[in-house]
Amino acid sequence: MRADLEEEKDERLAALAAGGDRDAFDALVTRHRQAVYRLCWSAAGNAADADDAAQETFVRVYRSLPSYDPTRPFGPWLRKIAWNCGLTARRDGNAGVPRVAGGDAPEAVDPAPGPEEEAAGNEERRRVADAMAGLPAELRMVMVLRAVEGLSYAEIALAAGIPAGTVMSRLSRARTRLLAALYARSGGGS
Amino acid sequence: MECRETQTLLTAFHDGELPAADRARVEEHLRGCPECAALLADLARVDRAAGVPDPGPAYWNRFNARVMDRVARDADGPGVRVLRPKGGWMREQLRYLVPAAAAAALVVVIVHYAGMRPGAPIPTPAAPPAASKPAAADSSGERMAKAEPESRATKKAGSAAAARPVPPPAPAKDRVATVTREERDRLAARSLPPGNEDASGGRAAAPTPGSPPVTAASGMTQESPAERKKMERVAAPMTEPQGAGKAASAPGMGIAQEPSPGSPCERAHALAERDRMRDAEAAQRACLAGDLDAPSREKGLVFLAELLDRQARFSEADAVIAEVDRRFPQSRPLDHYRQQRPMVQKQPEAVPVTR
Numbered sequence: 143m144r145a146d147l148e149e150e151k152d153e154r155l156a157a158l159a160a161g162g163d164r165d166a167f168d169a170l171v172t173r174h175r176q177a178v179y180r181l182c183w184s185a186a187g188n189a190a191d192a193d194d195a196a197q198e199t200f201v202r203v204y205r206s207l208p209s210y211d212p213t214r215p216f217g218p219w220l221r222k223i224a225w226n227c228g229l230t231a232r233r234d235g236n237a238g239v240p241r242v243a244g245g246d247a248p249e250a251v252d253p254a255p256g257p258e259e260e261a262a263g264n265e266e267r268r269r270v271a272d273a274m275a276g277l278p279a280e281l282r283m284v285m286v287l288r289a290v291e292g293l294s295y296a297e298i299a300l301a302a303g304i305p306a307g308t309v310m311s312r313l314s315r316a317r318t319r320l321l322a323a324l325y326a327r328s329g330g331g332s
Numbered sequence: 333m334e335c336r337e338t339q340t341l342l343t344a345f346h347d348g349e350l351p352a353a354d355r356a357r358v359e360e361h362l363r364g365c366p367e368c369a370a371l372l373a374d375l376a377r378v379d380r381a382a383g384v385p386d387p388g389p390a391y392w393n394r395f396n397a398r399v400m401d402r403v404a405r406d407a408d409g410p411g412v413r414v415l416r417p418k419g420g421w422m423r424e425q426l427r428y429l430v431p432a433a434a435a436a437a438l439v440v441v442i443v444h445y446a447g448m449r450p451g452a453p454i455p456t457p458a459a460p461p462a463a464s465k466p467a468a469a470d471s472s473g474e475r476m477a478k479a480e481p482e483s484r485a486t487k488k489a490g491s492a493a494a495a496r497p498v499p500p501p502a503p504a505k506d507r508v509a510t511v512t513r514e515e516r517d518r519l520a521a522r523s524l525p526p527g528n529e530d531a532s533g534g535r536a537a538a539p540t541p542g543s544p545p546v547t548a549a550s551g552m553t554q555e556s557p558a559e560r561k562k563m564e565r566v567a568a569p570m571t572e573p574q575g576a577g578k579a580a581s582a583p584g585m586g587i588a589q590e591p592s593p594g595s596p597c598e599r600a601h602a603l604a605e606r607d608r609m610r611d612a613e614a615a616q617r618a619c620l621a622g623d624l625d626a627p628s629r630e631k632g633l634v635f636l637a638e639l640l641d642r643q644a645r646f647s648e649a650d651a652v653i654a655e656v657d658r659r660f661p662q663s664r665p666l667d668h669y670r671q672q673r674p675m676v677q678k679q680p681e682a683v684p685v686t687r
Contacts, residue, residue: 164400168396168400171395171396171399172396175392175395175396176386176392179384179387180384183384183385184384189385189387193387193391196395197395197398197399197402198402200399200402200403201399201402201403201406204399204403204406205403205406209675211675219674222671222674223671226667226670226671229667230664230667266377266381267381267383269381270378270381270382271381271382271383271384271385274382274384285382286382286384288347288379289378289379289380289382290382290383290384294349295344295347295349303670303673303674310343310344310347310349313343313347314340314343317343317375317378317379320378320381320382321374321375321378324374324377324378324381
């Protein structure tokens, strides 16, 4: 990535990319690829479809840059495309049924043998990740946008096209289910 | 505050989204209730654990290159340059239609002159050559070089026209340049359903006397915005009876079967393209009241939703979208429209793209 692009705002990069600046587009991809992948994963529910959807997202972004209005925030626009690509990939890939595979478990934070507490933390992550993969996509989406991306309710509402009150209720339902998964192997409560 | 009420507010409290007054009440309760405090701690625990599996550094190292490969494949080759039309995304969509319309116009002109006036030469442009813009209406020309991302759709449009029984007297570029204002008007009049005087008049009035021939995509970059708009208004509807519009493959462009000329369905599109959304809505409703096959109905309903959005009748559009969802689960036209919808709602005055 060109150093002069690193500090540029998304909207400026998008305008440059729309004018044919490949480096600006590359900078946008680098900046957002992980968030896009996570969102696609939350829509698709598995790594293979998330990969395809994340790639497709940026292809669509590239194609749509001429229509992007740089006075509007780039993030919500991008997230909307990513979410739709994720849903489409899921439909194409497995007819709407999230796949939960061992290969989809999160990478261990510390693969080396560590203290018992850390091992328990990894086990907890694995359980929650399994429960996440089993959530309905709309619950998984709000959970990823909030807990992983740190978006506000208003931003999530914009990305998901739902009222902020619905964001809260979906988050509450998602966390209830994840907590149940957490408690299930923790002896029924903690 | 009791535990039950606290717990209903705990998610918003945890996310920092609670109004200050409620926040203070929850804090006060938490100080005296270990059970609710433990629940709050568990919410944080779940959030920390709720990551998404990371594919790892090797994946990310290849990610950008894979995107660019796909973009290049999508654009039929590397070195693409995205043009930025001044008119925004609607104009971008129309760029697919303009070359197709020009090619379609050519077919009609040639058929007209070959059939009605045997032996008559193909007319030359009414405007002096100096006023003519270079044509780039099909897969060749300046536009291709500048905007390869659109080349695939453009080629399809070109090939759709080429598949028709057109005598090959001149290169496409030259042939398109012979589409004059008169021919354009005549074509516009033909493409309209009988009795639609208003639409016909509006379309015929769009080109100004002495205006240069339709030059399709060259107009996008070289002519004034007003002139471009006129041309697009004239050109876009022409694609429908010719079927060339099907070649468009951009996101947001539907692939609906074009209704038969003169049908309410076609009238709806023609009216919408003239910004007469209310009339277009009425025509579209009449269209939907007819006997349509399932794909046409699905796309027709999506178009109706777009027409409602363009009139800022969002809740009615929501209802139509809900109907599409119910009747056509996982509808791709709807999926496409959902992507475009925020922009449609933002630009209600723009020409619709759902087809």
